[in-house]
Amino acid sequence: MEFIQPLFLWGIGAVVIPVVIHFWHQKRGKTLAWAATRWLQEKNQQQQRGIKLDNLLLLILRCLVIILLALLLSQPILTGLTKPVVVEKIHLVQPEQLVVDNYRFELEEAIKKGEAVYWINTATEAIKDPAQLPDQRTFNPNVLQSAINTASAKPSELHLYVLNNQQLANAPFIRVPAQFKLHTMVDSASRPVRPYLKLPGSGNVFVNASNQLVNSTALSKGIRFQDVQAHSGRLTALVDFRDKTEQQTVLAALNALSDVYALGIQIDVKKNQKTGYDWVLTDQDVIAPVPKTLYVVSGKLKIPRVPNVIFWEEKLTPQTAERVRTGQLPEQLGELLIRHFNLKPNSFPLSQEQLNTLFITTEERRAQQPENIRNWLLLVFVGLIGLERWMALRQNA
Incomplete structure (x- = not known):
């Protein structure tokens, strides 16, 4: 006992x-x-x-x-x-040729031992021959989480094979079993073409070689940029909250972000029908989202149906949100801006600390x-x- x-x-x-x-x-x-x-x-x-x-x-x-x-x-x-719990080894593989080629030996050995090996796609197909990639190759954090949930319904030791890039960070976190091992690789051969913003009176806003958001009159040398900027003209934002405390908190964070990077964001607290907003921050439901507008909805726990509508569960006040109490709200808003305009291409790898934060292990039930x-x-x-x-x-x- x-x-x-x-x-x-x-x-x-x-x-x-x-x-x-x-x-x-x-x-x-x-x-x-x-x-x-x-x-x-x-x-x-x-x-x-x-x-x-x-x-x-x-x-x-x-x-x-x-x-x-x-x-x-x-x-x-x-x-x-x-009774002793039987733990099964399960391998989930991103349907990318680089991943398959890099881990071909491990995957073939797992198949020979009779271990479960699946592609990470909406169907979570079993792999018989790693050399034959599936027809369905859709990969994003939602598909990854769904495949993990399907494959690890029973106690299992999960092995995950994926490309290490910014595409993984499009989700706030990914839940994995307690027994989990991550196998990642970086596509070092690709040299992405970076987008940038052209703002009036403040210059060019882009992510430099040190992976930092900067505002400069000239683009960095040694980095390939798109011929046409991702956005031209002044950035506009609508801050519309029923809660006045939350409204003031978000206004302060957005002004701080605008001042630090000299973005010159035009912020409205009342909707102007003639203005096409680049950013809408609110605590109200979004009925018909505009594809090119980034929406941040607080105080609602929902699964986003479109990539430009982001839900934050907590209300953005010092009493209810850790990101507000610790002063991280402006920084996180800046990350959303970078992601919305794709200023940081997906090929950039995540650090080990970012990977550890992204993948959260769940305790097995007693x-x-x-x-x-x-x-x-x-x-x-x-x-x-x-x-x-x-x-x-x-x-x-």
């Missing part, structure tokens, strides 16, 4: 309390003289020697109640009764058997409490 909280077993020592109370109530009182005592026989006047235990069954019940309480708090697990044991102990504990109270009231002890 094992215990999750073994320190509570020290509580068993509290059984001395009912024993002490029991003897305390049975200590001998003072002898009172009574005239009729002279007629009693001498043998009945002799003092009894030793310890007399009255209500012994009641004492045992009270000791058992304390022992059971200590056992319940220590959360026992009978490991001998639980077996039901320990829970059942604790439930039975709880029933016995309640029964003993009821029996002890009934006997105590009946015997006035």
Whole structure:
């Protein structure tokens, strides 16, 4: 037997309390003289020697109640009764030729051993020959999460083979089983063409070779940029919140972002029908989103149906959002801006720290058997409490 909280077993020592109370109530009182005592026989006047235990069954019940309480708090697990969990190895592979070529030996060995090997696509197809890529090659974080959920429905050791690029970061996090191993590779041969923003009076906004957002009058040398800028003209934003505190918080964060990078964002708090907004931040539902507009909706937990509508579960106030309390809101808004205009191409790899933050392991559920044991102990504990109270009231002890 094992215990999750073994320190509570020290509580068993509290059984001395009912024993002490029991003897305390049975200590001998003072002898009172009574005239009729002279007629009693001498043998009945002799003092009894030793310890007399009255209500012994009641004492045992009270000791058992304390022992059971200590056992319940220590959360026992009978490991001998639980069956060992069979953990299956599962391999999920991104349908990319570079990934397959790089990990061909590992995948072929897994198939020979009879381990489950699947493509990461909407169908989660089983792989028979890694050399034959599937017809369906759609890959994004949603497809990846769906494939992980499908493949790891049972306890499994998951091996994930993917390209390390910014496409993975399009999701806030990806949940994986507790036993998880990530195999990534970087496409070093590709040299992406970077987009940039052309803003009036402030120059060019782009991501430089150090992977930082900058505003400069001249584009960096040694970096290939698109011939046509991703956006030309002034950036416009609509900040429309019912909650005035949230409205002020988002306005302050957006102004801070605009000042740091000299973006010169035009911010409206009331919608102008003649203005085509690049950015809409609100706590209200978006009915008909404009494809080229980035929407950030706070206080709503929903799965986005279109990539330009982003939902944040918490309300953006210091009392409800960690990103506001820590001052990270302007930085995160800047990341959304970079992602919306694709200023950081997908081929850029994520750092190890970013990968560790992106993939969140989920704890496996404990077996039901320990829970059942604790439930039975709880029933016995309640029964003993009821029996002890009934006997105590009946015997006035």
